[in-house]
Amino acid sequence: MSEYIEKTMEWIKRTNPGQGVFVQAATEVLNSLEPLIKKESKYQKHAILERIVIPERTVIFRVTYTDDDGRPQVNNGYRVQFNSAVGPYKGGIRLHPSVDLGVLKFLGFEQIFKNSLTGVNIGGAKGGSTFDPKGKSEGEIMRFCQAFMSELYRHIGNTVDVPAGDIGVGAREIGYMFGQYKKLTGRFDGILTGKGLNWGGSLARTEATGYGLVYFTQNMLKRAGLGLEGKKCSISGSGNVAIYTVEKLYQVGALPITVSDSNGYVYDAEGIDLALLKELKEARRARLSEYVKFRPNAKYVSVSEYKEGRNGVWDVPCDGAFPCATQNELHLADIKTLYANGCRFVAEGANMPSTLDAINFMLAQKDFYFAPAKAANAGGVGTSGLEMMQNAGMTAWSFEKVDHRLHGIMNHIFELSYETSKEFGDEGNLVLGSNIAGFRKVADAMIDQGYV
Numbered sequence: 001m002s003e004y005i006e007k008t009m010e011w012i013k014r015t016n017p018g019q020g021v022f023v024q025a026a027t028e029v030l031n032s033l034e035p036l037i038k039k040e041s042k043y044q045k046h047a048i049l050e051r052i053v054i055p056e057r058t059v060i061f062r063v064t065y066t067d068d069d070g071r072p073q074v075n076n077g078y079r080v081q082f083n084s085a086v087g088p089y090k091g092g093i094r095l096h097p098s099v100d101l102g103v104l105k106f107l108g109f110e111q112i113f114k115n116s117l118t119g120v121n122i123g124g125a126k127g128g129s130t131f132d133p134k135g136k137s138e139g140e141i142m143r144f145c146q147a148f149m150s151e152l153y154r155h156i157g158n159t160v161d162v163p164a165g166d167i168g169v170g171a172r173e174i175g176y177m178f179g180q181y182k183k184l185t186g187r188f189d190g191i192l193t194g195k196g197l198n199w200g201g202s203l204a205r206t207e208a209t210g211y212g213l214v215y216f217t218q219n220m221l222k223r224a225g226l227g228l229e230g231k232k233c234s235i236s237g238s239g240n241v242a243i244y245t246v247e248k249l250y251q252v253g254a255l256p257i258t259v260s261d262s263n264g265y266v267y268d269a270e271g272i273d274l275a276l277l278k279e280l281k282e283a284r285r286a287r288l289s290e291y292v293k294f295r296p297n298a299k300y301v302s303v304s305e306y307k308e309g310r311n312g313v314w315d316v317p318c319d320g321a322f323p324c325a326t327q328n329e330l331h332l333a334d335i336k337t338l339y340a341n342g343c344r345f346v347a348e349g350a351n352m353p354s355t356l357d358a359i360n361f362m363l364a365q366k367d368f369y370f371a372p373a374k375a376a377n378a379g380g381v382g383t384s385g386l387e388m389m390q391n392a393g394m395t396a397w398s399f400e401k402v403d404h405r406l407h408g409i410m411n412h413i414f415e416l417s418y419e420t421s422k423e424f425g426d427e428g429n430l431v432l433g434s435n436i437a438g439f440r441k442v443a444d445a446m447i448d449q450g451y452v
């Protein structure tokens with residue numbers, strides 16, 4: 001390992017105590033930059049690694065709202081504006097009790113390179129709060145979103161920072177946040193993406209992450225002379241990314257057989273019932289355990305039955321796996337089980353779902369194909385970029401046009417990542433290819449713009 005990378009990693013570990021997931025994300029990126037750093041001395045000369053791992057700005061604030069009993073409820077709010085070298089800050093807002101500064105720094109850091117890969121000029125950011133939307137009333141959700149925006153509004157803008165959804169934030173929350181922004185500023189600006197279709201949202205944005213994930217996987221398998229037709233696919237998660245991965249997998253002739261939530265997983269050998277999944281998760285916001293009431297042949301396994309340290313959903317034999325739930329949900333023991341059961345590809349829909357040792361295991365298998373999150377799930381934010389373009393042009397494109405552009409973005413990301421892996425002597429290693437390609441564009445822009 002180059003001394004520059006090693007020294008920077010040591011320094012990152014020392015100066016970010018308690019931020020394990022951020023250190024993990026930085027380790028993955030910096031390790032794969034090795035051949036680039038060796039070839040080009042300019043990145044060290046301009047202290048790019050030291051600069052790129054520190055957010056340009058982090059806003060931490062208090063969010064107070066009143067619950068249905070009139071009591072004050074207090075949460076931490078954050079916006080990490082990580083890098084604006086190639087465009088305005090862009091990235092989602094996550095509402096989940098696991099949110100802290102380390103989680104948002106890992107997500108914001110990943111977002112820099114992911115956004116760079118899309119080819120749309122957007123920088124990297126992430127925000128969120130410890131607020132747990134689970135079990136909250138409609139009124140509580142609205143008052144929380146308004147309180148969150150009451151601080152955030154002064155830090156965003158359509159050429160400054162454009163947040164969007166992530167775990168716990170969908171069209172409903174984006175609507176409440178947008179309403180509050182407009183109330184406070186009197187401006188109808190495209191300051192959020194994932195908006196409602198009647199007021200500036202883009203068709204196909206809801207579907208984009210899942211659809212894009214499948215387009216990317218098709219590219220990856222095609223290069224190996226393989227395809228998705230007839231493949232049994234195991235999916236984790238049951239949010240927006242998982243649902244539209246299932247939908248697109250059916251459209252390309254594959255068979256999605258699992259979905260999961262934080263309480264357990266469903267295994268439906270005949271194929272996940274997409275209409276039922278949407279009804280439960282989108283319309284009724286119900287738990288997945290309800291699924292088997294309507295599909296008695298399917299199996300529901302609750303987390304209490306998972307074996308020690310294992311994610312039960314990965315016990316189901318499949319040809320390919322799509323982790324679409326959350327970070328670090330696919331461990332070394334999981335990938336070894338998947339592999340032993342015949343699984344030959346993993347495509348990441350969630351952000352950093354695989355641990356570092358699981359990734360290393362996948363890269364070491366000659367007959368295995370791995371699509372890393374930064375590249376494979378970039379269709380969501382890529383389509384957010386398309387929403388920004390439509391807003392700037394005061395126009396709305398057809399579903400077909402947006403989907404076509406999304407497909408083009410995913411093809412571009414695959415080609416760029418693949419060609420870059422080849423350029424640096426590790427053909428087919430898409431972790432290396434996507435990290436180097438995403439990094440190079442941002443780093444060169446930082447050099448052009450001087451020491452700021």
Ligand code: GLU
Nearest residue numbers: 091092164165166381384
């Ligand atoms: N939260 C999504 C992501 O992880 C989308 C962000 C966006 O559209 O800005 O990429």
